[in-house]
Amino acid sequence: MNSEILCVGEVLWDALPDGLFLGGAPFNVASHLQALGRSPVFASRVGHDRLGQEALRRAQIRGLATDPVQVDDALPTGFVQVDTGEPGEPDYDILEPAAWDAIAFTDALAQHAHHAEALVYGSLAQRAPTSRQTIQRLCEAVGLRVFDVNLRPPYVDRGVIEASLRAADVVKLNDAELRRMRAWFGLRDAPEGAMADLADAFGCRAVCVTWGGHGARLWAEGQCWHHCGYAVDVADTVGAGDAFLSAFLAGFLEERTGDALLDLANRLGAYVASRAGAFPSYNFDGLDGLLHLDLERRNHSRTE
Numbered sequence: 001m002n003s004e005i006l007c008v009g010e011v012l013w014d015a016l017p018d019g020l021f022l023g024g025a026p027f028n029v030a031s032h033l034q035a036l037g038r039s040p041v042f043a044s045r046v047g048h049d050r051l052g053q054e055a056l057r058r059a060q061i062r063g064l065a066t067d068p069v070q071v072d073d074a075l076p077t078g079f080v081q082v083d084t085g086e087p088g089e090p091d092y093d094i095l096e097p098a099a100w101d102a103i104a105f106t107d108a109l110a111q112h113a114h115h116a117e118a119l120v121y122g123s124l125a126q127r128a129p130t131s132r133q134t135i136q137r138l139c140e141a142v143g144l145r146v147f148d149v150n151l152r153p154p155y156v157d158r159g160v161i162e163a164s165l166r167a168a169d170v171v172k173l174n175d176a177e178l179r180r181m182r183a184w185f186g187l188r189d190a191p192e193g194a195m196a197d198l199a200d201a202f203g204c205r206a207v208c209v210t211w212g213g214h215g216a217r218l219w220a221e222g223q224c225w226h227h228c229g230y231a232v233d234v235a236d237t238v239g240a241g242d243a244f245l246s247a248f249l250a251g252f253l254e255e256r257t258g259d260a261l262l263d264l265a266n267r268l269g270a271y272v273a274s275r276a277g278a279f280p281s282y283n284f285d286g287l288d289g290l291l292h293l294d295l296e297r298r299n300h301s302r303t304e
Contacts, residue, residue, distance in 0.1 A: 003117035004041045005033055005249070006142060008135055009125030010100040011044040011055055011069070012078025014238060014278065021238070021277040022058050024078065024100070025122050025150050028239045028278045032246030032268065034063045037286040038253075041112050043068040045099040045131075051077040052099065062279070068112055072099040082238060092152055094124075101128035105137050113141040117253065120245070122148040123164060127155040139167040148245055149173035151180065158184060165202040170252065172208045172245050195219035206252070208265075210244055212237070213273070215266055215298065218258050227262035228298040230270035239278020244269035250287055267293055 009026035030040040042064050046052030048071050055077060056066045078098040083091040103125070113119070119142035126132035139145050147168035149161065161184075165171060173181070178194055181187055185201055187194035195207040196219050206220040215229030248265035256264070267290050272280060284290050 003253075004039050004112060004115050005030075005118045005120065005253075006041050006043060006112055006116040006138065007033070007120040008043040008103065008138060009122050009131070010078055010098070011042070011046060011059075012080050012094070012098065012100070013051055013055070014080050014082045016082050016236070016238065016277065018276055021279075022055055023080075023239060023278040025124070025148055025242050026120055027059075028242035029120050029148070029246050029249075030064055031062050031279050032243050033250060035282050036246060036250045036290075038250055041065060041068055041116070043103065043109055043112065044125075045070040045072050045075075045101075045103045047071070047075055047077040047099045048073050049077055051079065068109055070099075070102075070104060070106070072102055075099040075102055094152060094155070097128065100125060101131055103131040103134045105134040109134070109138070110141065113138050116142045118142065118144040118146055118249065120146045120148065120249070121164070122150040123157075123160055124150055124152045124155055126160045126164070127157070132160065136163070136167070139164075144169050146170045146172070146245075146249060148242075149177045150241075151177050156180075162202075165198070165204070168202065168204055170206045170208070170249075171198065171202075171204050172210070172241075172248065174210045174241065175212070178209050191217055192219060192224045195224070196222075208248060208262075210241055210269070213270075216244070216262055218262055220258055223258060225258035225262055227259070227266050229266050230295040231298055232270045232274040232295065234273050235276045237273050240269045240273040242278060243272040247287070247290065254287075264290060267291070267295060270295060 007026040007030040010024040030042040033040040081093040187197040247268035
């Protein structure tokens with residue numbers, strides 16, 4: 001239970017209608033893993049500026065160690081203008097360049113990789129060469145590699161995605177991203193078939209696809225599961241996918257079954273979507289507490 005989970009990538013400030021919220025997919029995943037009782041280590045880079053100082057302060061408040069977070073004297077801390085919109089997924093205007101584009105592979109980071117039980121990484125943090133090379137080196141050093149596809153136009157590079165998929169043991173993506181994978185790699189039309197094809201093409205142990213408020217599907221080592229999700233009043237969807245991945249990974253590392261994994265992940269994703277921001281305060285304790293949240297499970301199926 002005390003083994004480290006290394007989450008590497010962007011940390012940034014989301015400018016939402018209700019104010020500034022600290023985020024970035026790997027940072028959110030690390031924060032939720034910490035709240036769920038795991039031992040995450042977050043690696044990134046912030047600017048030598050007020051937003052960077054505040055990011056480090058808030059990371060410490062969340063219980064995250066800040067020693068793997070580098071400070072850049074030239075590049076600013078990441079910043080994003082988020083348009084939550086109605087309805088649908090939020091739109092992101094991501095500042096470029098940002099400090100997290102320059103995450104260096106240091107001896108300290110190599111030591112964390114040596115001790116890590118799993119590595120969580122995405123595609124956005126690989127938009128610039130320095131961070132991309134660091135993530136690629138970390139993939140070579142850690143046994144279980146978890147790729148959160150997380151496409152953010154215009155930073156969508158097929159070569160980066162293919163290399164990340166080849167390195168991955170577990171892949172998490174949403175339904176729109178699965179459609180992109182179909183077009184690129186000639187996957188089957190049916191969701192389960194497409195997931196199986198993706199796993200077979202890149203040698204992945206598990207592929208998990210979220211369908212927003214309509215639940216998720218999981219393919220793992222030849223078996224498929226489907227969960228229809230939980231019905232909640234949505235405040236915003238920022239960070240809900242990161243929460244989903246955190247609960248999924250925490251359960252995966254405990255070797256929970258496919259049904260249980262999807263239930264945990266959908267529960268935390270729905271809980272976060274029902275509150276503002278990517279990391280609302282918890283009113284439950286760990287995975288077992290999450291299972292006791294009073295949520296209404298959807299009982300209908302859905303196809304694409």
